[in-house]
Amino acid sequence: xxxxxxxxxxxxxxxxxxxxxxxxxxxxxxxxxxxxxxxxxxxxxxxxxxxxxxxxxxxxxxxxxxxxxxxxxxxxxxxxxxxxxxxxxxxxxxxxxxxxxxxxxxxxxxxxxxxxxxxxxxxxxxxxxxxxxxxxxxxxxxxxxxxxxxxxxxxxxxxxxxxxxxxxxxxxxxxxxxxxxxxxxxxxxxxxxxxxxxxxxxxxxxxxxxxxxxxxxxxxxxxxxxxxxxxxxxxxxxxxxxxxxxxxxxxxxxxxxxxxxxxxxxxxxxxxxxxxxxxxxxxxxxxxxxxxxxxxxxxxxxxxxxxxxxxxxxxxxxxxxxxxxxxxxxxxxxxxxxxxxxxxxxxxxxxxxxxxxxxxxxxxxxxxxxxxxxxx
Numbered sequence: 001x002x003x004x005x006x007x008x009x010x011x012x013x014x015x016x017x018x019x020x021x022x023x024x025x026x027x028x029x030x031x032x033x034x035x036x037x038x039x040x041x042x043x044x045x046x047x048x049x050x051x052x053x054x055x056x057x058x059x060x061x062x063x064x065x066x067x068x069x070x071x072x073x074x075x076x077x078x079x080x081x082x083x084x085x086x087x088x089x090x091x092x093x094x095x096x097x098x099x100x101x102x103x104x105x106x107x108x109x110x111x112x113x114x115x116x117x118x119x120x121x122x123x124x125x126x127x128x129x130x131x132x133x134x135x136x137x138x139x140x141x142x143x144x145x146x147x148x149x150x151x152x153x154x155x156x157x158x159x160x161x162x163x164x165x166x167x168x169x170x171x172x173x174x175x176x177x178x179x180x181x182x183x184x185x186x187x188x189x190x191x192x193x194x195x196x197x198x199x200x201x202x203x204x205x206x207x208x209x210x211x212x213x214x215x216x217x218x219x220x221x222x223x224x225x226x227x228x229x230x231x232x233x234x235x236x237x238x239x240x241x242x243x244x245x246x247x248x249x250x251x252x253x254x255x256x257x258x259x260x261x262x263x264x265x266x267x268x269x270x271x272x273x274x275x276x277x278x279x280x281x282x283x284x285x286x287x288x289x290x291x292x293x294x295x296x297x298x299x300x301x302x303x304x305x306x307x308x309x310x311x312x313x314x315x316x317x318x319x320x321x322x323x324x325x326x327x328x329x330x331x332x333x334x335x336x337x338x339x340x341x342x343x344x345x346x347x348x349x350x351x352x353x354x355x356x357x358x359x360x361x362x363x364x365x366x367x368x369x370x371x372x373x374x375x376x
Contacts, residue, residue, distance in 0.1 A: 002376035003033035006369045013352075013362065014038045018335070019226050020048045020214050022252050023350040025370055026260045029269040033373070034252075041215045043228060052214035053200065054351050055233040056248040056255065057332035062340075063258065064169045064244035065115060065283065065309030066275055067176050067188050073279045076179050079112035079308075083119075086111075086178045087171070089151035095120065096154040109159040114172045115308040116287040120155030121166035125237065127153045134237060141238030143184055147174040163288055163295040169309060173244025184242040195272035196257045201250040203242045205231070216334065219356040226354050246333070252351050255336075259329070259347035262340045280342060284312040284328040300331075300360040320364070322371040337363045339370075346374075 006023065013021040020038035024031060040046045071077060077086065084091035095105045105120075113119035124130075133149035134141055147170065156164060173184040180187045185203035193201045206212075210231055217226035235246035261268035266275035286305030288296055296306055303319020304311040312328040313321050321327075329338035335357035339348040350366055 001032060001374055003035070003373045005376075006033060006366070006373050007035040009365060009369050010035050011037045016358070016361075017219060017224065017226055018352050018354055018358065018362070019217050020052075020354075021350070021352050022048060022050060022052075023348065023366065024252055024256045025346070025348050025373075026256060026263070027344065027346045029260055029264060031256075036252075039215070042217075042226075043215070048214065051212075051251055051253070052351075052353075053205075053209065053212045053249055053251050054214055054336060054353050055205075055216070055246075055332075055334055056250050056336055057233065057235070057246045057334055058330060059255070059332035059336040059338055060244065060246050060248040061169045061309055061330050062262070062338055063188060063192060063248060064173055064176075066258075066262070067184075067192060068115070068172050069275055069279045069283060069308065070191055071176060071179050073276055077111055077175075079110065079115070081111050082108040083111055083114065083171070083175070084108065086175050087147065087151070089148045090171075093120075093151060094154045095158055096156060102154045105155060105158060107159050109155075111175065112287065112308075113159045114168045114175065116306060117163055117165055117168050117309075118160050118288075118292060119166065119168050119171070120157045120159050120161070120164070121150070121168050121171065122156050122164060123166050124153065125167075125235065129153060130237075137238065137240070139238050141241040143170075143174050143177060143240065143242050146237055146241055147171050161291075163292040163306060167245060169245040170243055172309075173242055173247075176244075184244065185247075192258065192274055195270065195274055196261055196268040197270050198250065198254040198257050201248060201254045203247040203249070204236065204239060205233075205249055214351075214353040217354040219354055219358065221356065229355070252349060255338075255351070256347070256349045259338055259340050259349050263342055263347040264345050265342065277342070281326075283308040283310055284326050284342075286312055286314050298360070300363050320368075322368040327367075331357075331359050331363060333357065335359060335362065337366060339367055346370075 022036040129152040335352035
């Protein structure tokens with residue numbers, strides 16, 4: 001093995017316009033490569049040290065679906081259960097039809113629709129009902145209260161009809177709360193973070209932690225430069241809102257413990273089992289039919305389908321994918337990237353902190369270069 005090409009690529013990302021880049025490759029609980037480049041704080045001239053915290057954004061989603069699958073494999077729900085059996089506010093949902101009219105949904109929203117992003121929800125965090133709930137809770141926004149408000153908005157289509165990236169996994173977090181009887185953040189800490197030794201991972205930014213974060217940026221297409229922005233994750237509506245879709249704060253070493261465990265049959269380097277191999281295999285089975293796959297068309301996802309909350313390789317030729325069928329994972333809005341390959345017990349985690357993140361360029365290259373390095 002020779003990971004010089006991967007390290008060279010990470011170094012090149014700084015010239016490409018990404019202020020900081022940090023990657024770790026693991027196999028069988030062993031670190032094969034860890035390399036970082038760029039700046040913890042570009043404006044202050046502080047180099048990346050490797051222990052920075054990042055907003056994980058949608059890399060929170062694999063953790064959320066893992067938490068839900070823990071309850072699934074205990075028999076506490078089935079994928080075809082109606083969501084309203086656990087979250088009653090979804091019993092009488094409505095749908096906005098193509099002609100603009102709104103009427104009652106003809107089909108129930110099922111739990112599998114939440115996992116697979118086919119529930120008809122969208123990513124609108126500013127509906128009148130959500131804004132009213134934010135005001136009524138003085139900005140604290142408890143998860144269950146906000147999800148109940150979310151259910152008041154019409155769906156964009158009948159449940160199961162299409163694929164649409166949305167707040168499905170935020171609703172899934174509320175379902176975990178109801179079934180487990182624990183606040184979602186507490187459940188994840190007790191059943192994923194603590195067992196894996198992820199001591200610096202949490203929902204919500206820790207108090208007085210600004211100095212622990214990598215500075216956050218947004219790439220300006222007009223100016224062709226990454227511009228400094230505030231340390232804030234706008235998907236987290238308030239201090240009591242545990243966003244299943246975008247709420248995790250973590251560092252590279254911590255998140256790498258999670259992806260390593262998932263690549264190794266659900267067993268962490270600590271020896272703790274967080275999920276069974278059978279549940280992981282089900283997660284990485286494509287859930288989308290031909291019509292839904294038409295919506296799953298982001299350029300970096302060519303060759304992938306969508307399983308229970310994760311992309312999953314289904315056609316290597318279609319995407320020029322060098323990983324095997326069933327490699328799975330996801331990405332985050334600031335550029336973090338999860339790649340899990342159970343067939344080879346291999347995992348990759350990459351972090352950056354730049355919105356408008358250039359992932360169609362970055363992520364497929366990290367994947368392919370990694371597999372080439374393994375053979376050198």
